[in-house]
Amino acid sequence: MTTSEIRALFAVASRPEVVSLAGGMPNLTALPIDEISKVFADVILHDGQVALQYGSGQGHPILREQITEIMALEGISAHPDDVIVTTGSQQALDLISRIFIDPGDVVLAEAPSYVGALGTFRQYQAKIVHIAMDDDGLIPESLREAISSVRASGRRIKFLYTIPNFHNPAGVTLSLARRREIIEIARQNEILIIEDNPYGLLGFNEEPYRAMRGDDQENVIYLGSFSKTFAPGLRVGWAVAPHAVREKMVMASESTILCPSNFAQMAISRYFATQPWLDQIKNFRELYRERRDAMLEALDQHFPVSATWTKPRGGFYVWATLPEGIDTKAMLPRAITARVAYVPGTAFYADGFGTWSMRLSYCYPTPERIQEGVRRLATVIDEELDLRETFGPINRGINNV
């Protein structure tokens, strides 16, 4: 598709009659708008001269302290000095890429992986090598094989990028046993781990999983975000990194943006200090669980038996794989005509894989709309399957997975 075709498609997809299972926008309907309005007003009234002024390149000290308390919920013990506040997690990805990646370096990432991270790694001319996953997340044996094969080819591996909890887009979670094994493999091979964890507190049934950073402070850079536990519109995330890396990140961040917004940091700080934020996160979890249930139920009911999909225990996304020969990218315009949108699987691979797969988001629409969207999508898929029976599967060679 050309850029203008994609734009035209998005313009149609954003119409209200289209059910979008494409976006990753958090659902903010559960937020206490009146209280937030008051919190924002109070920050200016009580501390406006500081909130509206330039701040520290590393981030506001009080917010950094609160961040260490939030991370303690996932077994991380960190000092506020270890934390750098960033303009969303995306900026942390950019800073890390800037510091570590030389053109041609290899970055290891799950197959599939977060599209925004892949884009940033590519901006710095990294070569991305994907590692296979199953329902328990990244497969340690595949990681070992990939390391050997990359090293045999003479290339340098800079880090492993992983989303252990409620993976975007795969919807799976890395088991605790595997976390330990992967930490061990990374240490043995002197490969840094970038643990990206925006959804960790949004698990549906259980206590938060223990972060990998909780078991390795030397070799894991942890990325956190307020975008999903509070709101993305303030653009506040953070990274926790070993001292020398953290110092380089602060210098690079100052060169990029001088400092993160004092107001945004103080507003979040005041929200976490004065509002029942853990209850609010529980509300988010309930809201997303209800939508996850609606989507899984609709998939069971409407999708063809030949399709498979993951069953997320948290987060925003289901990863569905259709029978071979159904190109989800080619199918998208027909889906949008049927008033439903999704993201084709190839977006989440650096190497053209993912042709028969798609990411389905359940975070934003109502449960009823989700069910209606899946029903519409199933109809489109059924038509594709009929065409395929009539004319045979598309042969896309190595693009099949």
Added chain:
Amino acid sequence: MTTSEIRALFAVASRPEVVSLAGGMPNLTALPIDEISKVFADVILHDGQVALQYGSGQGHPILREQITEIMALEGISAHPDDVIVTTGSQQALDLISRIFIDPGDVVLAEAPSYVGALGTFRQYQAKIVHIAMDDDGLIPESLREAISSVRASGRRIKFLYTIPNFHNPAGVTLSLARRREIIEIARQNEILIIEDNPYGLLGFNEEPYRAMRGDDQENVIYLGSFSKTFAPGLRVGWAVAPHAVREKMVMASESTILCPSNFAQMAISRYFATQPWLDQIKNFRELYRERRDAMLEALDQHFPVSATWTKPRGGFYVWATLPEGIDTKAMLPRAITARVAYVPGTAFYADGFGTWSMRLSYCYPTPERIQEGVRRLATVIDEELDLRETFGPINRGINNV
């Protein structure tokens, strides 16, 4: 000085008894805090679901339209599509550097120039070539000579970075005749101009100067900021660039931060739509003019006759040059002991020049404190001059200017 020495120095310099003529923090005491508090609260109450959500990578359409109205005050005619909103002007500098600079490329900049820009250009491994200024700003003949000499050396010039109005740190303003001449030189030599204009609306006596972008839409990238006309704590700036450059900047920005803060943009947009912002800028001008007057008066009264300084017609800074042999960097610890701080001139050069110069900011302290600070500083300088008479000048070879 080592990093820890600099830190120790800053720790002392930030004590309340020290008059800081070092910082570039805008003076926010004139802001209508109650009204701003209400504006922020209203943005959330009326439009919280949008303000707290992810936004457009290019920036909020309504704010981009308001930005074109603000720029019209300086003779710029632009369409909102030409504008990209950035996380402060600093991010625009970073994006432009990322797009244009290959290691070893030459960037032309005034002598002296803004320390934050020099730092960013260096991050991308540019070689910075300084162009001389006088009281009318950048000297066209020096620009021509620099272009010839760089080209003769076989290097590639990527752009000219210039701050035409109320220069940081030089405190001078580029004359209108020279603006036209420099635009012509840049065009003839196919060198892009980066026009950085954070202080343009903060002139003391007159209408705003016509921006260079107003006379050249093809070859000038204009950078604006709300940090000085409103407040830096929201981190909102912008760039206006030719279409192809603007598109690349949006893509690079999305890769760096996904999108600028919707809340910050909508808060500024509502402030400009509902508050008497032009009157507020007039208040800022009055506030800074009063402080400029206090500083110039104190310099006349206390500084040695052998010193020279610029007489800014707007902005935040005076650039003072002491008699040769007085190393302002070496003198700084003694000044801080005397309870006054400034920034040594060498910070504003990529090549070690500026040894006898210093930047004096009048933006933040009260007029009384400014006068007291200059008085203290003059005492320190007098002691240095006495030492110099006794022991002779320091010989720093090529570092002298």
